[in-house]
Amino acid sequence: MEIKYSLDDLYLFWHVCRAGSFSKAAELLQMPVSTLSRRVSRLEQDLDLRLLHRDAHRLQLTSAGEQYLQRCGPLFNELGQVSASLDQEARDASGLIRITAPVGVTRYWLGEMLNRFLQQYPAIDIDLMLSNNNLDMVANQIDLAIRVGDPGLDNWIARPLMDFGFILCAASQRPQWQALSHPRELDQQPLVAVSPIINWDLETTDGQQHYRVLPAANTRVRVNDYDIATTAVKNGLGIGLLPCWLALPAIRRGELVRVLPQWLGLRRQSCLLYRDRDHQPYRLRLLIDFLLQQAQQEPTLEEWLEH
Structure with a gap:
């Protein structure tokens, strides 16, 4: 069934009901009262239903308005919780990072670096998949890969590591x-x-x-x-x-x-490979910066040969 009304307008109706007035809802939403009133009126026109009885002193839900509020309220509450959770994921040093890396690089360097990182950030977890073949990054839901030689993916960001x-x-x-x-x-x-x-x-x-x-x-x-x-x-x-x-x-x-x-x-050359530069979870940004910083401290080929 095709939806013939705006979900944004329904969301505004829900806010008006929660606030108890157009003026309070407009203040919370930071929009003009006239705009908010017009949007709710448009919702009523699209539904061909009266949702609110309005007078100068109060708002009262109609029977149809009560039904819509009861059905849409839990949905918008859940969406709010999801948004809060995603916002927390973007800001907190917690959660899971999926990584793939070659076996040799992990034994030589990465394994120890990941242990240090996890000790520094106890709320972050790591799922590490070792493979000397290039795994399907999307199918395996990989957040970060370490590859040696040609990264093999044009639409991913490659940062030189060592x-x-x-x-x-x-x-x-x-x-x-x-x-x-x-x-x-x-x-x-x-x-x-x-x-x-x-x-x-x-x-x-x-x-x-x-x-x-x-x-x-x-x-x-x-x-x-x-x-x-x-x-x-x-x-x-x-x-x-x-x-x-x-x-x-x-x-x-x-x-x-x-x-x-x-x-x-x-x-x-090895590189870090990841999908998005601007919209990364905070935990992933922390790991990328940590590995790049640690790699700068590794000896060069000339230093290896001198010793």
Whole structure:
């Protein structure tokens, strides 16, 4: 059934009934009494019903007006509660945030940062979905994603978070691989590759030379997790292009050695991905600002290599 009257006018009628007069309702609504009276009269015309008896001293509901008030009153009360709840959500540091992030980034950095954030804001909850594949943000009702490389979504906001550096490594018990002099020789060596990265794009430390390795038939292990790939490299299964945060501690422990140390993997940038810049829940704004601030304190690739 088509509604032939304005719900806004019905809302004004409800306010008049609650206030007990047009003047009090107009004051609460911050609108002229004449406008308010005209809108209620229009509602009566649209309904073809008299809702109010008016005189100079009081208002009195008609039988039809009483029925409309009884039916619409609870609806507008509930809408008011919903509006208050949404307003509180926009202003309070509370509620649930749904996040998706790669496994490696979470183990290395994000997990600890989220723990610190939750300790700081005890009324905020987090639902964290780990995946090295790009989940459907809408279907999974994701509020915030961390992605490495191409974010893959044009209609979402991407904020740079931090860069990840990569170095070529091999097991310390495989000294023959340390004698390589150029990346082209990697085509003849067993490799440990990490999905979804297809190519190894390398450059010299001075940035003057570039070379692309295509791990293919010589790939002994392909896995979608850097921790597993690092373990495979440690066990001597092949040469791997590993993130500095995993490789350098293992090098200091004597488990790995660098291969072709004058070559580096191209840095990969991570980013925060979210839907809306202007109409975010307060809890989400807090988390975004927190992560961006913490990322600024992370060591650069040069600092990683120096230590």
